[in-house]
Amino acid sequence: MIHSKSVARWLAMGLIAGVTAVSAAPASAQSTLDTVKKRGKILCGVSPVAPGFSYADDKGVRRGFDVDICRAVSAAVFADPEKVEYVPLNTNVRFQAVQSGEVDILSRQNTWSFTRDASLGLDFGPVVFYDGQGLMAPAKLNVKSASELSDAAICLLPGTTTLQNLEDFFRPKNIKYESVVFENSDEWRNAFFNGRCDAITTDRSDLASVRAIANDPSQYVVLPETISKEPLAPTIRQNDPNWRDILNWSVYALIGAEEKGVTQANVDEFLKSEDPEVQRMLGVNGDFGKMLGLDNKWAYNIIKSVGNYAEVFDRNLGPKTRLGLTRGPNELWTKGGLLYAPPFR
């Protein structure tokens, strides 16, 4: 099983490489917006299971941070966040699903990187979550920095870049370590909790949730180093500027709304706001929605039905959830974070 899975992964990588070499991007005759409107729903590629980002609740309804991005776009296009059909996609088929038109948006914790952007026939929307690979170790090892992890057994999940990042970080420092790969995240987590690994490595957001799951979170420390940049951004087909604008500005509406203090609860009051930018954003003034080929109330609909960025974050990942993530770099630029929406004018 493990063997055949890794075979499949190699196969997929080979296929994607081959296919993109031949057919860059299938030029669609119709714009994505027209196709989506005609179909009456958006096809949204999500991860089958990723706690906090995409999962199914007790009633089988998809929820999560990545899911809310698609709901926001749906609200912008249809004035209804539920006009989305979710297509669960695994790591090894995700980009191909965008290329072949199986999904209109891929909102699936994708790292935006040069090769993906330049060679896969894809376009990336704005970064919705700034992540980075980190390491976590048991507190009793008394490790203060990743550089002290010599000869450590480091457990990780098979990922496209996880092992490579680790190698890139340790090799120049001449630090020897042993990597132990687990196919299944439950096994991986338990191996760490049971002391079979001296440290684990994955994206910092995942480390935080693993720590939150532990019986006693104070027994584990996330080490200070961030060994890779993982800007997660939704992905769409290349060469559809209108669809790209819609995705971009749907995300910027979430961020912009937080900046202006507009929330799901008070958005109706903000319709009377004197702030000209809020007026333009919410469609009180100007024809901003029309420029995107949408209703002028597009951003109002997003905030009314999905909320602003802070609400989306807190609902799915924030301190009140079991994952208990803090905003970190995913804070507004005005508060020392990296989130920045271009002006609505």
Place this chain on the structure above:
Amino acid sequence: MTTATDIAEAQLKMPALREPSVERRLFHRTLKPLFGTPVNAIVTLACLWIVWLGIKGAYGWLVTRAVTEGGAQACKVGHGACWPFYEAKLRFMIFGVYPYDEHWRVALAMILFLGAIGITMIPRFWNRNLLVLWGVTIVATATLIWGGVFDLSYVPTTQWSGLPLSFLLSAVGLAFGFPLGVVLALARSSKLPAIRVIAIVFIEVIRGVPLISILFMASVMLPLFMPSGITVDKLLRAQIAIIIFAAAYIAEAVRGGLQAIPRGQHEASSAMGLHYWQSMRLVVLPQALKIAIPPLVNISIGFFQDTTLVTIIGLLDFLSTVRTAMTDPNWVGIAVMEGYVFAAVVFLVFSYGMGAYSRFLERRMRLGYD
């Protein structure tokens, strides 16, 4: 000199003589193999001890230490089975992302389907009415699951998931794979070289690659050959891949059966004036398929479990819905054991059921090999 009375007396005495021998037979049959020699006795006691430990552990986990009330937090603290997890997630684990308010439709469809299988399994009902039964069942289950007619809302295949999806993939895979497999087996033992070569290449190529890569081809390669904008349903693609894969394996099982039929049978049926198809249908295949029952059941059990591989192309089969339930942020890391135990029990029940039925069939056909 033996007289009639002597014999009668002897016969009367015989039960009295036999009685100890019954006990001795009991001893020989059961106790001696278990405790006959010191080594056997030690092995037996050790096994009993292991069984006892297993039962004690399972009972402790399921009953004494079980957490029956509270939520995720109670289960995190407790060390036994987490019943609130089942309470919250059972329907999701079985039906997956199928619309919650429509679960009754899939449930009813599953009952109909399993009922039809149950009836089909009873030899008394083996007649042409079964075809009618299956015609009705297929139409009814498809209508229920798909919807779009009679006020039933339409449910797209992307929302089909959980146990019904596993049943669907394996049942349809085997139902279509079987006839295709029989045809392939016949083609492979055909006298016509072209047909034989095609069958051999098909079977060997399919058997030469893992199911997972065929699924992958179907889900990744196929769409790229389609004109842009046209997508073939993902479930259908996976289903076709499974049918093709099942056919190749079934073909080999059936071919084994065909080879076990002596040449004389073919010759005798030709001598009776039966042409190829008649002799196959009336004489050879019925015998060959009987012989092929054990490997065919093996394949069926295997395919029921292999449906879990569709998770790699993003279909939510039963095992994936169980794993999805376990990664709900409220439960992640808490109900790992509970989820896998549930999945194991469900797979065990259905796989054991299939195995038990095949042993019954073999006995009925007087083909036991032990």
